[in-house]
Amino acid sequence: MVGLVLPRLVSFEGAPRRSASVAERNFTSLKSAYWLVLFSGFLEPVLYLFSIGIGVGALVGDLTLPGGRVVSYAAFVAPAMLASSAMTGALAETTFNFFGKMKYMKLYDGIIATPVQPFEIALGELGWAMIRGSLYSAAFLVVMVVMGLTGVGAAVTAFPAAVLVGFAFGALGMAVATFMRSWQDFDLMGSAQFTLFLFSGTFVPAEAYPAVLRWAVELTPLYRSVHLIRGIAVGASGWSWLLDVAYLLVLTAVGLLVASQRMGRLLYK
Amino acid sequence: MTIAQPLIQARGLVKRFGDFTAVDGIDVEVRAGEAFGFLGPNGAGKSSTMRMVGCISPPSGGELRILGMDPVRDGPAIRARLGVCPQLDNLDPELTVRENLTTYARYFGIPRRVARERAAELLDFVQLTERADSKVEPLSGGMKRRLTIARALVNNPEIVLLDEPTTGLDPQARHLVWERLFRLTQQGVTLVLTTHYMDEAEQLCDRLVVMDGGRIVAEGSPRALIEEHSTREVVELRFAADSQEAFAGKLDGLGERVEVLPDRILLYVADGDAAVAEVTALGLVPASVLVRRSSLEDVFLHLTGRTLVD
Amino acid sequence: MADMSVAERVRPALPRVPALAVLAHYLVGYRRTWRAGVFSSFLLPVLTVLGFGVGVGAYVDQGVGGVPYLAWLVPGLIASTALQVAIGESTWPVLSNFRWIKTYFAQVAAPLRIGDILAGHLAFVLFRVFTSTAAFLVVTALFGALRSPWAVAVLPVVLLLSLAVAAPTFAFSAWAPSDSYLALLFRFAVIPMTLFAGVFFPVESLPSGLRQLAYATPLWHGVDLCRAATLGEAPQWSVGGHLLYLAAWALAGWLLARRAFRRSLVV
Numbered sequence: 013m014v015g016l017v018l019p020r021l022v023s024f025e026g027a028p029r030r031s032a033s034v035a036e037r038n039f040t041s042l043k044s045a046y047w048l049v050l051f052s053g054f055l056e057p058v059l060y061l062f063s064i065g066i067g068v069g070a071l072v073g074d075l076t077l078p079g080g081r082v083v084s085y086a087a088f089v090a091p092a093m094l095a096s097s098a099m100t101g102a103l104a105e106t107t108f109n110f111f112g113k114m115k116y117m118k119l120y121d122g123i124i125a126t127p128v129q130p131f132e133i134a135l136g137e138l139g140w141a142m143i144r145g146s147l148y149s150a151a152f153l154v155v156m157v158v159m160g161l162t163g164v165g166a167a168v169t170a171f172p173a174a175v176l177v178g179f180a181f182g183a184l185g186m187a188v189a190t191f192m193r194s195w196q197d198f199d200l201m202g203s204a205q206f207t208l209f210l211f212s213g214t215f216v217p218a219e220a221y222p223a224v225l226r227w228a229v230e231l232t233p234l235y236r237s238v239h240l241i242r243g244i245a246v247g248a249s250g251w252s253w254l255l256d257v258a259y260l261l262v263l264t265a266v267g268l269l270v271a272s273q274r275m276g277r278l279l280y281k
Numbered sequence: 282m283t284i285a286q287p288l289i290q291a292r293g294l295v296k297r298f299g300d301f302t303a304v305d306g307i308d309v310e311v312r313a314g315e316a317f318g319f320l321g322p323n324g325a326g327k328s329s330t331m332r333m334v335g336c337i338s339p340p341s342g343g344e345l346r347i348l349g350m351d352p353v354r355d356g357p358a359i360r361a362r363l364g365v366c367p368q369l370d371n372l373d374p375e376l377t378v379r380e381n382l383t384t385y386a387r388y389f390g391i392p393r394r395v396a397r398e399r400a401a402e403l404l405d406f407v408q409l410t411e412r413a414d415s416k417v418e419p420l421s422g423g424m425k426r427r428l429t430i431a432r433a434l435v436n437n438p439e440i441v442l443l444d445e446p447t448t449g450l451d452p453q454a455r456h457l458v459w460e461r462l463f464r465l466t467q468q469g470v471t472l473v474l475t476t477h478y479m480d481e482a483e484q485l486c487d488r489l490v491v492m493d494g495g496r497i498v499a500e501g502s503p504r505a506l507i508e509e510h511s512t513r514e515v516v517e518l519r520f521a522a523d524s525q526e527a528f529a530g531k532l533d534g535l536g537e538r539v540e541v542l543p544d545r546i547l548l549y550v551a552d553g554d555a556a557v558a559e560v561t562a563l564g565l566v567p568a569s570v571l572v573r574r575s576s577l578e579d580v581f582l583h584l585t586g587r588t589l590v591d
Numbered sequence: 592m593a594d595m596s597v598a599e600r601v602r603p604a605l606p607r608v609p610a611l612a613v614l615a616h617y618l619v620g621y622r623r624t625w626r627a628g629v630f631s632s633f634l635l636p637v638l639t640v641l642g643f644g645v646g647v648g649a650y651v652d653q654g655v656g657g658v659p660y661l662a663w664l665v666p667g668l669i670a671s672t673a674l675q676v677a678i679g680e681s682t683w684p685v686l687s688n689f690r691w692i693k694t695y696f697a698q699v700a701a702p703l704r705i706g707d708i709l710a711g712h713l714a715f716v717l718f719r720v721f722t723s724t725a726a727f728l729v730v731t732a733l734f735g736a737l738r739s740p741w742a743v744a745v746l747p748v749v750l751l752l753s754l755a756v757a758a759p760t761f762a763f764s765a766w767a768p769s770d771s772y773l774a775l776l777f778r779f780a781v782i783p784m785t786l787f788a789g790v791f792f793p794v795e796s797l798p799s800g801l802r803q804l805a806y807a808t809p810l811w812h813g814v815d816l817c818r819a820a821t822l823g824e825a826p827q828w829s830v831g832g833h834l835l836y837l838a839a840w841a842l843a844g845w846l847l848a849r850r851a852f853r854r855s856l857v858v
Contacts, residue, residue: 049774055778062787063786063787064786067786067787067792067796070792072647085650199630199631203630203631203635207635207642210638211638215642215643215646216647216650220649337700338857339857356702357702357703358702360700360701360702361702367693367696367697371692371693371697372697375624376620385697387606388613388616388698388701388702388703389601389605389606390604390612395601437601
């Protein structure tokens with residue numbers, strides 16, 4: 013479990029990590045290994061789905077959702093894996109890379125000398141992160157359909173929802189990155205991320221949490237994302253998905269707004 | 282240690298990497314108390330030689346004795362008496378300036394308390410006392426280099442190996458490093474350094490070898506090398522760009538050697554002013570004239586060629 | 592060198608146990624950075640016990656072979672956390688010591704042998720594993736998830752497990768041409784191992800080919816031993832067999848790592 017987000021967290025500690033950011037430019041231009049890393053990115057949530065959804069699912073059996081609907085544990089967990097991998101991917105791309113490029117590679121100092129504006133840089137970065145994340149999401153949805161965890165129609169509907177989740181966390185990540193002071197802050201962010209991953213109704217329905225925890229959880233972005241995608245994937249009825257979509261749209265807008273304001277201040281100093 | 286016995290003695294020393302021969306049979310002797318330099322362009326085999334002397338690179342052939350010992354068999358025992366300042370600083374950025382010295386001292390079995398005193402003394406020597414408790418990361422390039430030099434001295438070594446000690450430093454930082462190294466030689470420490478800066482070699486080295494393509498192409502003191510491989514003075518003549526070639530032919534026979542470069546003509550002569558007079562007498566009017574003393578750079582370029590090595 | 596007396600008292604020699612001087616170096620550095628690692632190597636595993644173990648455990652009615660899910664899961668998490676810490680400390684830090692901050696090159700210029708440099712760094716990895724496992728054990732004991740006093744045997748077991756995975760990982764990191772390879776190691780070895788080597792669900796429910804693969808991983812052997820210890824039951828395989836298997840990994844890893852280090856440092 014510690015594995016999902018942790019490789020990105022613990023693997024860079026202190027100086028090695030700082031140096032990593034400097035070295036990063038070298039390996040992005042680099043060969044097969046990097047591309048293999050990129051292409052195999054979608055593998056992680058799939059492995060989780062097999063381990064937790066199928067493996068642990070055999071111990072759990074079927075789950076009865078609050079609406080009274082009974083689903084297999086794998087069908088319950090799969091949408092949460094999709095949402096959290098969209099979150100992890102978008103945050104990694106926007107915070108870690110953005111921070112490294114701005115602080116250590118001075119890449120953007122070169123770019124703002126051209127007519128490109130800070131906000132446009134941000135959108136460009138976000139766009140790249142989203143293309144990559146969307147491909148992962150699409151691949152994961154195909155896996156879900158093949159395993160019979162959701163229908164084709166639901167998967168087609170869930171795709172834009174997953175993209176929206178990516179945008180919301182990408183925008184949030186960019187805003188957060190402008191507040192990062194050092195690499196130490198990434199440990200904090202990673203821990204927050206992992207905590208969200210554990211407690212966003214990912215593995216058990218939020219209804220199972222104690223009341224206080226449950227209310228806190230329902231306010232978090234990952235919970236809303238899981239709720240949205242799970243609702244679509246298992247075919248829940250009702251209108252609560254509108255709340256999720258509105259929440260994520262507002263998060264995207266606020267994130268972008270804050271990011272662009274702060275970036276302008278950081279770069280044109 | 283008797284003066285007669287060289288601290289470093291290499292005979293026919295060879296280093297091969299696969300098919301590539303980096304060091305191709307060199308003979309070197311470094312005596313106690315001298316500052317000895319390896320001068321050469323990139324890829325000449327200087328660093329490979331230094332690594333063999335540092336006992337972290339086994340020779341592929343020939344003989345090498347350091348402090349009278351065999352570097353392959355007695356590596357740790359020899360390294361205990363060497364100080365090494367590598368080309369790129371490899372300080373620990375997580376530690377403070379002082380801790381970089383004290384932790385390194387432990388590698389030499391120096392007791393903790395002595396290590397702390399030694400660190401204080403060395404920080405004073407390299408003028409970093411005020412930064413003792415600062416981390417290494419924010420230090421300037423010059424400070425880091427001075428700290429690396431201090432670290433190389435932590436075991437009070439008999440020989441200090443310095444691989445391009447001032448590459449990448451600004452002029453003030455270079456001069457400070459030179460001054461400190463000079464003080465070391467005054468204290469009787471033997472320095473072995475590589476450099477491709479002529480001024481550095483002239484400043485620091487009592488004796489040096491010029492390496493090219495893995496071989497030694499000249500050996501001696503800076504003064505002796507200049508006398509042997511160059512003339513006393515050099516005249517630099519500039520002509521209008523397109524007329525250079527035409528004039529060059531007319532200068533043949535002036536001085537010991539005439540070198541035609543794309544932007545200027547060099548005359549290697551004993552008496553510069555006399556040569557200039559001869560040029561004027563020939564009716565040639567250069568756009569500019571410069572008479573200077575011959576330097577190690579002239580020797581170096583003469584011996585290793587002007588082709589860019591990279 | 593104003594005062595020559597200090598310099599004269601500096602009599603360089605070989606440290607009595609050179610690897611300890613190397614370990615001391617890492618400990619001095621760790622004194623400054625340990626806080627950053629507390630979250631990832633201690634608090635997050637504890638949160639996992641809470642969020643996953645307690646949460647999902649409530650839905651596993653039958654338990655696993657009669658053992659409540661939480662009690663069954665915890666030893667697996669202890670072993671996999673030890674694995675994560677061990678491999679995390681053997682990847683980027685090792686690569687960095689070769690490529691970025693070049694600590695090994697500074698060490699090899701001192702009177703240390705390759706084995707000293709390697710043993711000192713490995714000892715630090717074991718120190719990291721030991722402290723985070725000990726803390727984890729205490730917390731899980733408070734949860735009541737340890738059911739036997741044999742649980743203390745978990746400590747030596749995770750040290751052996753860590754050595755079994757850290758040593759070959761040192762070799763891999765010394766060899767890796769770029770740090771993309773380290774990301775691949777996590778993606779194709781560490782994460783699959785964590786997910787399928789009996790930490791979250793019994794290996795027996797895997798299809799046959801995959802089950803053999805899981806048995807081959809060092810993690811499964813560590814998990815089985817840890818689980819036997821905290822539950823106070825006999826392991827599925829013989830204790831001696833487990834220990835020998837892990838020791839074989841450690842030995843082979845040590846030899847590979849020493850060769851890889853020598854290739855990079857002594858050329």
